Amino acid sequence: LNLKAILFIADGMADRPLKELDWKTPLEAARKPILNRIARTGICGIIDPIAPGIPPGSDTSTLAMLGYDPLRVYSGRGALEAVGSGVKVLPGDVALRCNLATVDENLVVLDRRAGRIANEDAFELVESLQRIKLKNPKNVEFYLKNTVQHRGALVLHGSDFSTAVSDSDPETAGKKVLEIKPLDKSPEAKRTAAILNELSQEFHKVLSKHPVNMARDKHRLPPANMVLFRGAGTIPKILPLEKVFGIKAVCVAAVSLIRGVCKVAGMDLIDVKGATGTPQTDYMAKARAAVKALKEHDFVFLHVKATDVAGHDGNFKLKVEIVEKIDAMLGYVLDNVDLDSTILAVTADHTTSCVTKNHEGDPVPVAITGPYVRTDDVAEFGERTCAMGGLNRLRGVDLMHILMNLCGRVQKFGA
Amino acid sequence: LNLKAILFIADGMADRPLKELDWKTPLEAARKPILNRIARTGICGIIDPIAPGIPPGSDTSTLAMLGYDPLRVYSGRGALEAVGSGVKVLPGDVALRCNLATVDENLVVLDRRAGRIANEDAFELVESLQRIKLKNPKNVEFYLKNTVQHRGALVLHGSDFSTAVSDSDPETAGKKVLEIKPLDKSPEAKRTAAILNELSQEFHKVLSKHPVNMARDKHRLPPANMVLFRGAGTIPKILPLEKVFGIKAVCVAAVSLIRGVCKVAGMDLIDVKGATGTPQTDYMAKARAAVKALKEHDFVFLHVKATDVAGHDGNFKLKVEIVEKIDAMLGYVLDNVDLDSTILAVTADHTTSCVTKNHEGDPVPVAITGPYVRTDDVAEFGERTCAMGGLNRLRGVDLMHILMNLCGRVQKFGA
Numbered sequence: 001l002n003l004k005a006i007l008f009i010a011d012g013m014a015d016r017p018l019k020e021l022d023w024k025t026p027l028e029a030a031r032k033p034i035l036n037r038i039a040r041t042g043i044c045g046i047i048d049p050i051a052p053g054i055p056p057g058s059d060t061s062t063l064a065m066l067g068y069d070p071l072r073v074y075s076g077r078g079a080l081e082a083v084g085s086g087v088k089v090l091p092g093d094v095a096l097r098c099n100l101a102t103v104d105e106n107l108v109v110l111d112r113r114a115g116r117i118a119n120e121d122a123f124e125l126v127e128s129l130q131r132i133k134l135k136n137p138k139n140v141e142f143y144l145k146n147t148v149q150h151r152g153a154l155v156l157h158g159s160d161f162s163t164a165v166s167d168s169d170p171e172t173a174g175k176k177v178l179e180i181k182p183l184d185k186s187p188e189a190k191r192t193a194a195i196l197n198e199l200s201q202e203f204h205k206v207l208s209k210h211p212v213n214m215a216r217d218k219h220r221l222p223p224a225n226m227v228l229f230r231g232a233g234t235i236p237k238i239l240p241l242e243k244v245f246g247i248k249a250v251c252v253a254a255v256s257l258i259r260g261v262c263k264v265a266g267m268d269l270i271d272v273k274g275a276t277g278t279p280q281t282d283y284m285a286k287a288r289a290a291v292k293a294l295k296e297h298d299f300v301f302l303h304v305k306a307t308d309v310a311g312h313d314g315n316f317k318l319k320v321e322i323v324e325k326i327d328a329m330l331g332y333v334l335d336n337v338d339l340d341s342t343i344l345a346v347t348a349d350h351t352t353s354c355v356t357k358n359h360e361g362d363p364v365p366v367a368i369t370g371p372y373v374r375t376d377d378v379a380e381f382g383e384r385t386c387a388m389g390g391l392n393r394l395r396g397v398d399l400m401h402i403l404m405n406l407c408g409r410v411q412k413f414g415a
Numbered sequence: 416l417n418l419k420a421i422l423f424i425a426d427g428m429a430d431r432p433l434k435e436l437d438w439k440t441p442l443e444a445a446r447k448p449i450l451n452r453i454a455r456t457g458i459c460g461i462i463d464p465i466a467p468g469i470p471p472g473s474d475t476s477t478l479a480m481l482g483y484d485p486l487r488v489y490s491g492r493g494a495l496e497a498v499g500s501g502v503k504v505l506p507g508d509v510a511l512r513c514n515l516a517t518v519d520e521n522l523v524v525l526d527r528r529a530g531r532i533a534n535e536d537a538f539e540l541v542e543s544l545q546r547i548k549l550k551n552p553k554n555v556e557f558y559l560k561n562t563v564q565h566r567g568a569l570v571l572h573g574s575d576f577s578t579a580v581s582d583s584d585p586e587t588a589g590k591k592v593l594e595i596k597p598l599d600k601s602p603e604a605k606r607t608a609a610i611l612n613e614l615s616q617e618f619h620k621v622l623s624k625h626p627v628n629m630a631r632d633k634h635r636l637p638p639a640n641m642v643l644f645r646g647a648g649t650i651p652k653i654l655p656l657e658k659v660f661g662i663k664a665v666c667v668a669a670v671s672l673i674r675g676v677c678k679v680a681g682m683d684l685i686d687v688k689g690a691t692g693t694p695q696t697d698y699m700a701k702a703r704a705a706v707k708a709l710k711e712h713d714f715v716f717l718h719v720k721a722t723d724v725a726g727h728d729g730n731f732k733l734k735v736e737i738v739e740k741i742d743a744m745l746g747y748v749l750d751n752v753d754l755d756s757t758i759l760a761v762t763a764d765h766t767t768s769c770v771t772k773n774h775e776g777d778p779v780p781v782a783i784t785g786p787y788v789r790t791d792d793v794a795e796f797g798e799r800t801c802a803m804g805g806l807n808r809l810r811g812v813d814l815m816h817i818l819m820n821l822c823g824r825v826q827k828f829g830a
Contacts, residue, residue: 016788023790051813053815054816057827070828071828231830353787355416355787356823387791387807393809
């Protein structure tokens with residue numbers, strides 16, 4: 001037995017019962033014949049991505065769902081997102097998430113996204129910042145990359161950096177840009193904070209006088225005159241999936257953070273035209289890409305962000321619709337893979353409540369179908385039906401081992 | 416979402432099926448419309464307070480149910496009980512539980528409770544012992560406090576003490592008072608044992624000639640001529656609940672041990688008139704106190720001891736009656752709190768079997784009701800019905816995080 005596997009994760013798909021849906025969750029309320037078929041022909045359960053009652057981030061949960069214990073290996077979001085957006089981050093480097101923002105003369109943030117600045121403007125502005133030379137300390141190599149619109153990543157390259165530094169991003173407009181402070185007493189944290197504060201000032205100086213911003217001013221567009229930093233991180237020290245399970249693994253995901261986690265796990269990344277990480281993504285294009293990728297790989301990680309977006313907006317109607325689109329995606333997958341040699345698992349990386357509009361620590365449902373799976377009586381895919389399933393209640397970090405075991409790809413422990 | 420929570424714990428309420436109850440447990444046999452309503456409107460499960468098959472103490476289980484891992488933080492019962500009875504125990508101090516006892520001239524214990532000596536006699540005797548000065552080592556500060564009847568606490572104040580010492584209490588009458596021995600090879604354990612042995616002798620000397628005991632002899636009451644020590648402990652190093660979850664927490668409990676655990680967790684303690692920690696406690700007074708306390712606090716820990724007392728006595732009929740009184744308590748709570756802003760959880764701290772008359776390692780049932788809880792099909796609160804619930808099987812240490820997650824009070828791990 002040497003099967004292949006597809007792990008489908010709908011970001012934030014799990015939810016709580018909603019009054020507006022007659023006390024059903026969006027997942028429960030959706031028409032989802034395929035998801036129900038997967039539950040009916042498979043084994044179901046619930047998963048605490050991190051631990052019971054702990055609201056997961058998408059980064060920590062994805063690490064867990066790939067079999068890495070996030071409590072041991074997680075080292076901040078910045079580096080994962082940078083890697084996912086195509087920036088090289090090496091061991092020793094510290095990476096941060098960046099926003100091009102608009103500030104006034106007192107450094108009060110007017111718009112954290114500089115009017116969701118167009119890619120062309122952002123690209124030209126960021127390029128000019130790369131030429132800055134730091135004075136104190138000298139010779140610090142940094143790399144600033146613009147990804148999409150106002151978003152970007154900053155990498156401090158070398159050694160003697162620390163992730164124990166605060167953010168300069170105040171997270172809400174109307175507040176002043178924050179001074180970055182060391183969060184512990186190490187010389188590395190002090191040094192890193194000093195470098196970031198200097199970069200912040202130098203970036204502001206250059207951006208304030210930049211011709212692109214002069215032009216934006218003429219067109220009554222907010223100038224992108226500041227770069228806000230947050231989420232300092234390093235790449236986690238983990239073995240690639242190929243070393244852990246001997247598998248060739250591939251990621252079909254649009255959002256940088258998820259791509260970053262998969263990249264540090266040694267997975268191939270596939271770019272799908274029309275995949276956007278938004279509710280308007282091309283769902284079927286991703287399904288097709290996953291089916292195609294399975295031919296050349298042993299394991300496909302297929303991720304859809306849209307459910308989480310709808311949850312954060314509290315838009316339960318949209319969330320129901322997205323679940324139905326996901327259902328169609330999975331229909332394509334089931335129709336086009338060899339069901340005799342494929343394990344298919346469906347779950348969410350966390351609960352995103354349409355009421356609180358936030359990640360919550362409630363468990364997520366999971367269903368696994370494929371050859372020789374011990375089926376149970378669950379006939380519907382949902383938060384509460386799956387809780388009655390044969391898998392009982394699992395931790396996220398156990399899922400990958402369960403899948404790889406069904407694929408015949410886990411080493412025996414003992415003799 | 417920022418809800419409040421009540422955690423109700425009936426000590427030792429869980430049990431095993433009994434022939435005399437037609438193979439039902441006392442909880443299953445009781446008439447309990449309110450407990451069933453909580454199960455029906457909520458989500459149920461079973462909890463291993465420590466780990467599957469491990470019989471918990473009330474101290475370790477209460478630590479776990481408050482979210483502290485007892486396997487890491489538990490440091491003996493003595494200090495917790497001392498704190499709970501109003502004695503100050505500082506970091507470094509070692510505290511022990513004490514019994515005023517009756518011994519013969521060969522130090523054989525005749526009565527471990529000195530005829531359940533009256534508070535007045537006990538108080539006067541214990542006060543005289545406080546004046547003793549130790550010779551070797553000099554200047555050891557100790558504090559002896561009489562709590563109720565024969566019960567008390569001894570605190571060694573300072574540093575260089577160890578909890579690795581045996582008890583002098585032989586636990587049964589007819590046996591000789593035991594010499595206290597160091598349980599490891601540290602100088603601290605040796606020193607602590609020596610101090611306790613000297614205190615034991617000095618206490619015996621003073622008590623043997625004490626006028627109160629002369630008077631007791633005249634009235635044919637057994638003299639309280641010895642102090643038995645057991646359960647050396649320190650206060651566990653734990654963060655207060657306010658630091659962990661940002662909540663103002665309060666404890667409504669009568670027994671010292673539970674109050675001690677809550678106190679070291681930084682909780683306020685409420686004294687309820689008529690609350691005794693016995694089957695004759697004023698159940699409704701505690702329910703009223705809990706409802707009132709919820710107005711000024713975010714979290715109420717409400718504890719009833721009586722179920723455990725009935726279990727230790729093997730009195731299953733009484734245990735059934737107590738469950739029915741608890742049911743009425745919870746009816747008052749449900750009628751008098753704002754159900755739109757309160758999470759209510761009901762469980763036991765361990766199984767106390769009416770057959771073995773001891774704590775057992777069987778899991779305990781739990782039900783959680785409140786806004787946006789993912790309900791299940793369980794319609795009856797019991798050991799076996801709850802095992803079919805949507806929470807599946809949990810560890811005690813996870814419960815508090817689950818409750819605080821439902822209250823919107825847990826920090827996200829990751830981004």
